[in-house]
Amino acid sequence: MRRRELKGLQITVLTLLLGIGLAIQSSADRVQLNTSAAVIHDNLGKSVGISGDYAMVGVPNDDTDNGRNAGSLQVFLRSETGWVQHQKLHASDAVGGDQFGTTLAMSGDYAVVGAPRKDDFGNNSGAVYIFTRQGTEWIEQTKLVAPDARAGDYFGISVAIDGDTVLVGGHRINKPMADAGSVYVFERLGNSWIQTAHLTAPDATKFAYFGFSVGIDGDTAIVGATRDDEEGLDAGAAYVFVRSGIQWTFQAKLIGNNTESEDNFGYAVDVDGDFAIVTAPKNKGNGAAYIYQREGTVWEQKRNRIRIRMIPIDPDGAASFGTSVDISGETAIIGAVGGRVGQDVVGAAYVFTRNEPPFWNQHTKLTASDSNGGDQLGYAVAISGNEVIAGAPQHSAGGLSSGAAYIYEQKEDGTWIESIKLSDGETASEDQFGISVAISGNFAISGAQQDDDVAPNAGAAYVFERSGSLWLQRAKFTADDAKAGDLFGNTVAINGETVVIGAPGVDDAGPESGAAYVFIYSGEEWVQQAKLIGDDTSMFDHFGTAVALHENTAVIGAHGKDEATVDAGAAYIFVRNGVSWIQQAKLTHQNAVPGDQFGHAVAIYADNALIGAHRSDATGPDSGAAYIFTRNGGTWSQDFELIPNDSGLGDEFGYAVDLTGGIAIVGAPKEDRSEPDMGAAYIFVETRRAWLQQAKLTATEAEAGDEFGAAVAIHEGTAIVGAWKDDHPAESRDRVLEPLQIDKGSAYSFLRDGLTWVQKRRIVASGTNRSDLFGASVAIRGAFAIVGAAGNDSAGDNAGSAFIYNPIDLGFRPADVPFSIDPTSQSLTTLGHIKHTMIFQNYPNPFNPETWFPYNLAEQAEVTVKIYDIGGGLVRHLNIGLQEPGNYQNQAKAAYWDGRDRSGTRVASGIYFYTFTAGDFESTRRMVILK
Numbered sequence: 042m043r044r045r046e047l048k049g050l051q052i053t054v055l056t057l058l059l060g061i062g063l064a065i066q067s068s069a070d071r072v073q074l075n076t077s078a079a080v081i082h083d084n085l086g087k088s089v090g091i092s093g094d095y096a097m098v099g100v101p102n103d104d105t106d107n108g109r110n111a112g113s114l115q116v117f118l119r120s121e122t123g124w125v126q127h128q129k130l131h132a133s134d135a136v137g138g139d140q141f142g143t144t145l146a147m148s149g150d151y152a153v154v155g156a157p158r159k160d161d162f163g164n165n166s167g168a169v170y171i172f173t174r175q176g177t178e179w180i181e182q183t184k185l186v187a188p189d190a191r192a193g194d195y196f197g198i199s200v201a202i203d204g205d206t207v208l209v210g211g212h213r214i215n216k217p218m219a220d221a222g223s224v225y226v227f228e229r230l231g232n233s234w235i236q237t238a239h240l241t242a243p244d245a246t247k248f249a250y251f252g253f254s255v256g257i258d259g260d261t262a263i264v265g266a267t268r269d270d271e272e273g274l275d276a277g278a279a280y281v282f283v284r285s286g287i288q289w290t291f292q293a294k295l296i297g298n299n300t301e302s303e304d305n306f307g308y309a310v311d312v313d314g315d316f317a318i319v320t321a322p323k324n325k326g327n328g329a330a331y332i333y334q335r336e337g338t339v340w341e342q343k344r345n346r347i348r349i350r351m352i353p354i355d356p357d358g359a360a361s362f363g364t365s366v367d368i369s370g371e372t373a374i375i376g377a378v379g380g381r382v383g384q385d386v387v388g389a390a391y392v393f394t395r396n397e398p399p400f401w402n403q404h405t406k407l408t409a410s411d412s413n414g415g416d417q418l419g420y421a422v423a424i425s426g427n428e429v430i431a432g433a434p435q436h437s438a439g440g441l442s443s444g445a446a447y448i449y450e451q452k453e454d455g456t457w458i459e460s461i462k463l464s465d466g467e468t469a470s471e472d473q474f475g476i477s478v479a480i481s482g483n484f485a486i487s488g489a490q491q492d493d494d495v496a497p498n499a500g501a502a503y504v505f506e507r508s509g510s511l512w513l514q515r516a517k518f519t520a521d522d523a524k525a526g527d528l529f530g531n532t533v534a535i536n537g538e539t540v541v542i543g544a545p546g547v548d549d550a551g552p553e554s555g556a557a558y559v560f561i562y563s564g565e566e567w568v569q570q571a572k573l574i575g576d577d578t579s580m581f582d583h584f585g586t587a588v589a590l591h592e593n594t595a596v597i598g599a600h601g602k603d604e605a606t607v608d609a610g611a612a613y614i615f616v617r618n619g620v621s622w623i624q625q626a627k628l629t630h631q632n633a634v635p636g637d638q639f640g641h642a643v644a645i646y647a648d649n650a651l652i653g654a655h656r657s658d659a660t661g662p663d664s665g666a667a668y669i670f671t672r673n674g675g676t677w678s679q680d681f682e683l684i685p686n687d688s689g690l691g692d693e694f695g696y697a698v699d700l701t702g703g704i705a706i707v708g709a710p711k712e713d714r715s716e717p718d719m720g721a722a723y724i725f726v727e728t729r730r731a732w733l734q735q736a737k738l739t740a741t742e743a744e745a746g747d748e749f750g751a752a753v754a755i756h757e758g759t760a761i762v763g764a765w766k767d768d769h770p771a772e773s774r775d776r777v778l779e780p781l782q783i784d785k786g787s788a789y790s791f792l793r794d795g796l797t798w799v800q801k802r803r804i805v806a807s808g809t810n811r812s813d814l815f816g817a818s819v820a821i822r823g824a825f826a827i828v829g830a831a832g833n834d835s836a837g838d839n840a841g842s843a844f845i846y847n848p849i850d851l852g853f854r855p856a857d858v859p860f861s862i863d864p865t866s867q868s869l870t871t872l873g874h875i876k877h878t879m880i881f882q883n884y885p886n887p888f889n890p891e892t893w894f895p896y897n898l899a900e901q902a903e904v905t906v907k908i909y910d911i912g913g914g915l916v917r918h919l920n921i922g923l924q925e926p927g928n929y930q931n932q933a934k935a936a937y938w939d940g941r942d943r944s945g946t947r948v949a950s951g952i953y954f955y956t957f958t959a960g961d962f963e964s965t966r967r968m969v970i971l972k
Contacts, residue, residue, distance in 0.1 A: 127177070153170075216241065475830050485827050489501045696709065704755055747787075763787075767787040877897065895935040
């Protein structure tokens with residue numbers, strides 16, 4: 042049961058630099074639920090384009106109605122007041138996994154969008170879509186595919202357009218040999234696009250990845266081959282082609298003057314007139330870019346005033362310089378996702394300008410005004426006139442790694458300023474999803490009392506259904522008469538296929554008089570069945586501030602009811618008769634006094650109701666009390682007043698309550714045991730003649746201010762108690778002490794053992810941070826428990842989350858896998874929260890002729906697999922590239938080896954070893970080839 046009133050809460054994040062060197066409690070894995078407005082891991086900004094009054098940003102991991110990671114493209118339009126979100130584009134035949142928007146190029150009224158993981162001709166065969174502008178709207182004009190498309194081509198991994206000519210790269214195309222790569226040229230004839238050429242490297246080799254990057258200007262094209270081995274393994278190269286009439290011919294092969302193994306020269310390329318830029322983001326560890334100028338038919342590498350290659354002049358330092366590039370006239374922009382601001386690796390873009398004689402010198406470093414570590418600003422860049430757009434796909438704008446893009450403008454004095462930040466309009470910020478939670482059977486529900494979809498703070502609630510190991514969102518509830526400030530979802534209850542939702546801000550009977558709504562599952566959908574209001578509800582009653590449900594009986598709390606005296610409080614019993622709900626009773630407690638707030642917490646089971654009055658002065662000011670009522674026929678009467686054996690003033694006993702067959706749990710979050718507001722919870726059991734205290738529950742790790750007991754739940758022999766204000770010790774990351782995580786929150790599980798209750802686990806959700814308030818609400822029924830974190834920022838600032846756990850035997854064990862809500866399809870998809878990077882045994886093993894290397898990544902990293910023979914000789918170097926955190930264990934994602942050496946020859950039977958490297962992680966395993 043949820044029990045912490047956060048009505049209208051604006052959470053303040055406190056940052057206290059306290060040097061506490063304690064180890065943090067290990068966190069439990071979980072299933073994470075978020076509001077459907079979340080845009081978690083969408084990675085908006087992985088591709089960008091700008092042309093005239095239009096800017097486009099790719100969102101390759103957007104989960105649309107077409108499936109997870111189907112992808113989309115956000116179109117922004119310049120208006121008199123600035124840039125506004127204008128249109129959202131999808132592929133006409135989109136399906137999950139396409140990653141439409143991975144690459145993007147714009148020219149005039151045309152946009153070219155790559156979907157390299159499109160599966161039309163097998164896994165990752167790839168496709169490209171061309172959009173054209175009609176008026177102010179962009180429409181799909183055609184879809185391009187390779188005429189000889191096959192699985193694994195990644196057609197669309199790079200795109201470029203100039204006028205009526207489009208280049209499309211497929212770096213894994215097996216022509217003329219394995220993974221040699223190639224590029225297709227298309228030209229527009231009327232409204233049709235016709236393939237006119239197929240470019241390959243004149244000295245093509247296996248695994249060269251020709252086509253990984255492309256650029257075009259007029260009759261000149263440039264193509265990157267990031268794994269060309271002429272100057273060493275994966276040193277890289279670039280190739281220039283020129284057009285004469287309709288024929289394209291090879292003109293030059295470019296290699297940096299100091300290019301060496303694993304530089305990946307050719308990672309990004311562009312050309313403008315007689316100047317070309319080629320990047321090598323691994324050169325000398327931090328990356329470099331190289332400028333070439335054409336004189337006649339010869340391309341010469343140029344220098345600036347100081348050095349032959351371009352590197353950033355930056356006291357903060359920058360890694361991965363050359364992640365992206367664009368050149369236009371006398372200006373070049375180069376992205377560096379490893380760019381630093383102080384000690385934070387946030388990403389940057391560097392502006393270079395051409396002077397006379399033709400030197401290229403750094404002009405400006407562009408960073409984001411709201412940058413955070415890991416944003417990866419500069420992942421993609423583009424120039425149009427005096428404007429630059431740079432993508433930051435890992436920036437958490439509307440949710441974790443939702444992504445953003447930034448537009449910079451050059452002023453008349455030559456300075457560059459950030460003019461606007463572009464992000465997805467979808468956000469769940471301040472929704473407070475998880476403020477209330479409930480669970481019953483295969484259904485779980487979470488309230489989001491400040492959801493703004495209908496009106497500001499009108500509120501909403503979300504229902505999820507368990508399907509095997511998944512929890513799928515089935516419905517989003519809003520009131521049929523919703524208004525601003527209703528706070529619908531402040532409390533929720535569920536029993537079977539009936540849901541009750543409190544809305545204490547409803548004004549029907551006066552300001553904040555309150556209401557509650559009943560929804561039922563009818564056939565295949567949830568529908569509103571009733572709206573409940575007490576027969577004497579009036580202003581500021583806050584009817585609906587607590588709700589509970591068992592079978593056909595609901596109890597609704599109204600802690601602000603002026604029953605005999607101000608804020609004494611009341612609770613109302615409603616019963617269902619057919620499809621109607623009728624008020625059966627109004628409950629108040631004997632000897633009520635002002636401010637008792639009876640009804641702040643409610644619970645019901647069969648013919649017993651439990652009502653909390655946490656401000657009751659039963660044994661002293663605000664000591665609190667709880668009351669048991671029993672139904673006899675249709676009459677309810679107060680039977681017992683529950684007061685703990687050690688009741689003290691200010692304990693607020695009764696702040697949270699729950700009830701199951703013959704067992705009650707009552708929270709006292711302000712109980713002072715040894716320090717102020719540590720909190721406690723009390724177990725009472727029913728005997729033949731009374732309810733007796735059986736146990737007092739406390740947290741073994743309790744500290745002052747934790748407010749353990751602010752939320753409680755009980756089912757059979759298991760209880761869960763929230764400590765939503767639990768502070769967590771500082772963490773040390775890279776030798777920098779992080780601030781104390783104030784109000785991060787915890788929850789505790791207890792198991793009954795005979796007549797005693799034993800704490801089994803302190804639950805700390807991984808991924809939660811300061812002010813997340815994990816434990817603000819809890820519920821448990823059957824095999825699952827749910828814990829709310831109303832201040833969690835995963836889906837936006839204070840958007841909130843809820844976490845589902847599976848309590849088994851002696852303690853909570855994680856439910857099957859971690860999940861996160863899809864923003865548009867309303868289904869749960871894998872979040873990919875991985876605690877530790879690891880490499881697993883290859884499969885199959887032994888094998889012939891191919892095998893896969895499954896692995897997990899805890900954080901973004903460059904991944905490589907090196908294969909050695911039994912004598913230690915290098916057989917093959919698999920450069921997987923930069924990978925996002927997640928699970929790479931199935932064949933579609935695992936690293937793959939075709940059983941061939943560097944020359945393309947199949948290796949012999951025998952024992953081999955593979956070394957997996959991901960950032961600082963490295964591990965070696967053994968494998969066997971049998972033929």
